[in-house]
Amino acid sequence: TKTAWIRLSRARIDRARARCRDAVRAAERLDRREAGRALEARLRALADEHGFAPGRLSVRKQGTIWGSASRSGRIQLNALLAVVPRDLADYVILHELVHTRIRGHGRAFWSELERRMPDARRRQARIRDYSLALF
Template sequence: MRLRVRRRPVKYARLEVRPDGTVVVTAPDGFDVDNLIKRHRGWLEAKLVEIDGLREIAESGFPINGEFYQVIQGRKAKVHTRFKTVVLSPSRDEVLLCLKKFLRKELLPLVEKYAPEMGVNPGKVYIRHQKSRWGSCSPRGNLNFNVRLVAIPPELRNYVVIHELAHLKHMNHSKAFWELVERFYPDYKTARKELKRWWSIIELNPHWRWLSESI
C-alpha cells in the first residue's frame, strides 16, 4: 500500500484513495494516522481491489463514447467511429485538437436541446483539457467542458451538460439546483457515481496519461 500523509490545519482527518492506488491521508499535526488506517483497512482493501479491476479495463484501448477503441500510431490524429479506432499522432496538441473537434460535435446539439427546455441562455461553449473537473459555468454564463468527456458514454455527457446548464440558474449546489437537475436527469445520483468510475479509468489509461503530461 502506497501511503502519503499530508499534514494540514484541518478539523477532521480525511482519507482517500487516488486512481493510481495511492492512499492519501490529510490530517492535523499529531493525529494518529496508523490508527486511522487500521480502522478503515477493510474499506481501503476493497477500494484497492476495485482500482486493480479498473486498471485492467483502462488498459484495453482508447476510451471513446464509453467504448475502448483500438489505438493506431500514425502521422495524423483521427477518430474512426465506424472502425472503432483512434489514430494517435506524435503531437499531443494535435491529438487533443482532434478530440476537441470530435467532442464539440457531440456537445453542441445537447446544449442547443436542453438550454431552451431549461429556460436558460448560455454564452460561449469552450472545450479545455483539465485535470480536476468535467465542466464548469462561469459567472458570465459561458460553459467550459473537459475534453475528457469524449471518453464517457453519451448518456453521462447528457448529465454533465444538464448539470452545467442548471448552474446558469443556480450558481451553487443548493436544493433548488438539484431539483432542477433531477427534473431533466432523474437518475443523476447514479450518473455521479459512474462519472467517478470513468474519471478513474481515464486517470489509469496510458494514452490519457500521455496526453496529460502537458498540463
C-alpha cells in the same frame, strides 16, 4: 496504514480502468476539435430541450474536472466527455446548464437537476469510474 490505503486506491483505479476500457482506448485517439463539435451539438440540444440559453462554450482537456459554468453563462466542458457514454455526458452538460441559474450544490441545485433528470445521482455515481480511469 498508508500502504494499505495506497493498495486499495490502486485496486479501485485498476477496476475502474477495466470497466471503462473502451473509453480509455478512445481517449488515446481523441481529436479535441471533433469532440468540441459533438459536445456543442449535445449542449445546444439539451439547452433547447430544457429552456436554457448558455453563453460561450469552451471544450478542452481538463485535468480533474468534467465541466464548469461561470456566472455569465459561459460553460467549459472536458473534451473527454466525448468518450464516455452519452447519458453520462448529458448528465455533466445538464449539471453545468443548471449551474448557469443556480450556483453551488445546495438543495435548490439538486432539486432542479433531479426535476429535469430524475436519475442524476445515479449518473453522478457512475461517472466516478470514468474520473478514476481517465484523470
